[in-house]
Amino acid sequence: MFYEPMLLETRAEAFDSAAHIYEPKIDGHRLQLHLSGGQVRLFTRHKNDCTRQYPELWNVPTEAEELVLDGEVASVDPETGIFDFERVMERFQLKKADRIHGAAERRPVNFVVFDILQLNGQDLRGLPLMDRKRILADVLRPNEYFTLISFVDGRGRDLFEAISARKWEGIVGKVKGSSYVGRRSPDWLKIIRWEYHDVFIAGYRKSELGWLVYVQEEGRLRPAGIVELGVTIAAARAFYGVSKQLVVGEKGDFVYLEPKIQARVKTRNWTKAGMLRQPAFVEFIL
Structure with missing residues (x-):
């Protein structure tokens, strides 16, 4: 018999609590x-x-x-x-x-x-x-x-600091007395160790949200992935308003831009191919 897994809610920062491991x-x-x-x-x-x-x-x-x-x-x-x-x-x-x-x-x-x-x-x-x-x-x-x-036991901040030094993914906080429920529960929390990077937006998908991003490396820009997460309605409206003036071409589902819009993204880490893993938009850099 398969048991529905207990899933974690997200918390932004590590914390200490005598009620948690x-x-x-x-x-x-x-x-x-x-x-x-x-x-x-x-x-x-x-x-x-x-x-x-x-x-x-x-x-x-x-x-x-x-x-x-x-x-x-x-x-x-x-x-x-x-x-x-x-x-x-x-x-x-x-x-x-x-x-x-x-x-x-x-x-x-x-x-x-x-x-x-x-x-x-x-x-x-x-x-x-x-x-x-x-x-x-x-x-x-x-x-x-x-x-x-x-x-x-109880020392979430210390553990988060230790795993950050090792560049592991993050930590999980669990209420000591929690029963196992087959759904997402605040009794189990994940705190992710994010990495932050500055990127240039050089295009976007037409069919669905997706911004093509580049990073600067050795004085040149190179592709680093597609941002699909974290984009608010206000950020999308601002981006598409400005991007109309920067279009340099189209191919298939993509519109390409002069890489003049700069943004900060957060990501879990880099892939072996040098791509940002699951990058999420944080803010524009003005």
């Missing part, structure tokens, strides 16, 4: 693991079966006969020590069995477990979070493929 936010994709009758099935948060993608997770280090675990499947870049979202997506998108098994040997993923929802037929979701944590620690024996997430 704080965990690193792992930059991978959500994974729900089901063990029953000696068989493992793996699901994404949208209930897509991805069992075949991760053969290294088929042997769960536990003596339990039946359980459901919630966590994040992740991959760490050995050179930087940073969670690498692109490496996980490369694994997730493989189709052929031989390539999947080869990748599992060369670049195994790690399942970072942060919750247990069911154990030997008993639904644990109604228990307080810290009780579920204790059960999880008793049930799962971490190995090279399975990790229990670490957490700190």
Whole structure:
């Protein structure tokens, strides 16, 4: 039985609270693991079966006969020590069995477990979070493929400062007494470590919102992605009012501009191809 995942609300800044524990936010994709009758099935948060993608997770280090675990499947870049979202997506998108098994040997993923929802037929979701944590620690024996997430008690600002120094994605704050609900809840909060960059807008999509942005590098402008997030109605109105005077051409769905409009964006990090990952508009630079 698939359980609807508990989702996080967003908070802008880290905070301290005696009512919360704080965990690193792992930059991978959500994974729900089901063990029953000696068989493992793996699901994404949208209930897509991805069992075949991760053969290294088929042997769960536990003596339990039946359980459901919630966590994040992740991959760490050995050179930087940073969670690498692109490496996980490369694994997730493989189709052929031989390539999947080869990748599992060369670049195994790690399942970072942060919750247990069911154990030997008993639904644990109604228990307080810290009780579920204790059960999880008793049930799962971490190995090279399975990790229990670490957490700190009450000190959200300290943890956020530590993960920022490592350039990890952010932190998650969870109410100690929270039960597990299959919806978005203020009992679980995410605080993202954003990076801010100044860009030049050099075009836009006609069909839907999307601003082509460039960054300055070694005295030249180069493409850095498309901004689709964070644009308010007022910002869009101001942009399109000015952009009419800067059009230099069109091709297909895109209108190209002289790169004279400058803006600040926030992004989670850079992709390996040098693109801004999920950039969001913050403000114009005047």
